[in-house]
Amino acid sequence: MTVSIFDLFSIGIGPSSSHTVGPMRAARTFVEKLEKQFGLAKIQGLQITLYGSLSLTGKGHGTDKALVLGLLGVKPEEAEPDTVPALMQQIHTTQTLALFKQHTLPFSLDKDILYNDHETLPHHVNGMLFRAYDSSASCIAENIFYSIGGGFIVDNEQLQHKRPLTVTKKVPYPYETAKQLMDFCNADNKKISEIVNANELIWRDQGEIDSKILKIWKTMAQSIEKGCSTKGILPGGLEVRRRAPVLYEKLTEQDKTGNQDNTMGWLNCFAMAVNEENAAGGKVVTAPTNGASGIIPAVLYYHLTTIPKSEHEAHICQFLLTAAGIGVLYKKRASISGAEVGCQGEVGVACSMASGALAEVLGGNVYQVENAAEIGMEHHLGLTCDPINGLVQIPCIERNGMAAVRAVNAARLALMEDGQHIVSLDKVIKTMMKTGEDMLSIYKETSQGGLAVNHPEC
Ligand code: SF4
Missing domain, CATH: 3.30.1330.90 (D-3-phosphoglycerate dehydrogenase; domain 3)
Incomplete structure (x- = not known):
């Protein structure tokens, strides 16, 4: 596949x-x-x-x-x-x-x-x-x-008829596991983003790949900007207030004084902005799902604020290609469906993708990138999906903010070390799938367990 x-x-x-x-x-x-x-x-x-x-x-x-x-x-x-x-x-x-x-x-x-x-x-x-x-x-x-x-x-x-989910084409780097992906990187001295890009060339030429990635990014960025400027109550009856615009205003004010590090605040703000747009039925990009659509845009948007504008396009393409390379492993070897494996398959996977992608654009080698992606998932193992009233609002919106912060933390931690670690990305993906299979169905997007049933008593 x-x-x-x-x-x-x-x-x-x-x-x-x-x-x-x-x-x-x-x-x-x-x-x-x-x-x-x-x-x-x-x-x-x-x-x-x-x-x-x-x-x-x-x-x-x-x-x-x-x-x-x-x-x-x-x-x-x-x-x-x-x-x-x-x-x-x-x-x-x-x-x-x-x-x-x-x-x-x-x-x-x-x-x-x-x-x-x-x-x-x-x-x-x-x-x-x-x-x-x-x-x-x-x-x-x-x-x-x-x-x-x-x-x-x-x-x-x-x-x-056991027909494949997507068209099977012969790609130059047919990887199924993180180990195979890293072996290809090492054999041809390439980064993960370059391997993914080389595979993508079987469908379209470089110009089209770049322009499609930039279009995806434009939609992601627009969802952040719209979410940061749209106030009000989200639909569905839970009366959840959109918080991103308030965070945006406060952080902008605080940044003027310049005497505190607002990295976490901005990551929360950008991720929640996208997820509030998503909850309102607005336009977003699956990354890799809608429920987890805030994490990757938030981490990339924040990263772009730290580099010169002239480098933006290159970093956007590299980041999203690397993130996709990691996401494909979960898609092929496990699941990205909250209904199948709980929220670890949505927010956990998005965090893993963002962690690895950030590590690569910050100059990490393939071992550090793999390590970052592994950390990004390891601490989401067992995360349930229990949205209150079946709405993608609580815990989903805030959870995207938490995971965006965690992704930056995972990338920074991996980059401090040499990439050697005990639990491999392949092992954590397998563990995530097994944990999802063992999870009771009440915790898998049915709103029959967890917060979904306990919140009225709280
Ligand atoms: S709690 Fe469920 S609906 Fe909400 S983001 Fe996670 S998987 Fe999606």
Whole structure:
């Protein structure tokens, strides 16, 4: 399986890659298949059933809105968050929906999107069953999709025929483990970012790679800047106040005096800004998921404030390529889905990616980078996913700030030493997966355990 940097970093809308971006892609793919097989005009009814974690926390995560956008033909990177409330209202009022904005059919948000809390489909906890009906109300097509984390989807057909999740291409450096990645680096005297870049060249030329990375970064930076300047209460009913703008104002004031180190404050501020945007359904980049989308941008944004502007583009590309190289290891060997392995697979992985990437742009050798990535995950092992009310707000927003600070700490610690250490990155990835498998499902994005059930008594 070959995973591109742009599979890991994809532009979409909040609040959840597995509950928003994945379902949007699945709905769009289902309609594409219907169009090819029957033509849209034959479709007179649709029903979507959500299972497992998608059912339990789908409402809080905006899965219904994502499905509707996908049915309308919208791709995650094209979604305009500001238009979604009016769209939903229109569908609710007219009880109709236009597939791919072309073919109108009856559609009820209440009756045609069903939440099955009692069952989980066999292959993954984030299952969706799509059915299409003709004019005589006969079911003419059905397909099961799974949203497997980070916006990645897989359907039943792919599973039955064991088709790969992404196109398999022959890359010059086919690594599956951190050890193999480091061996390639040593053999060809390359950095991790250079190995990842060389693999990426099988899909596109250097100009396109650079411009796509800079576009990803532009969206990340915009989510920080919008989050730092947008005040108010986040949607969903928890009455969570957006805190990033307040932090931004205070830190700006404190910086004027110049007599205190505000590194941690700014990291918190930038990470929380992105996650508040995400929680508000705004535009963010999966890094590697929406719930953990603040950590990598915050660390990189802060790093850029410490170097000359002339070096920004080079550092942005190097940082994001290295981060992707590390993220791919988790994607291939473990999981980046909170519903599968808890928050260690989202915030933990993002922290590991950011730690390693920062170590590399600060001049670390491959052993120090691997060490930083390992530290970034080691101290997130066992981290549960227990969002209150199924909203990606508490503990998610603050947790991104904590992990951004931890990533800088991990990189600094690794750079103080020579990279020799006892627990390897490969071992910690394996441990993370096993810990996730052993974790009770109530701690895996179901909102049935932890803070999600205990907060009313506090
Ligand atoms: S607790 Fe972690 S994994 Fe769960 S929704 Fe929040 S950020 Fe995602």
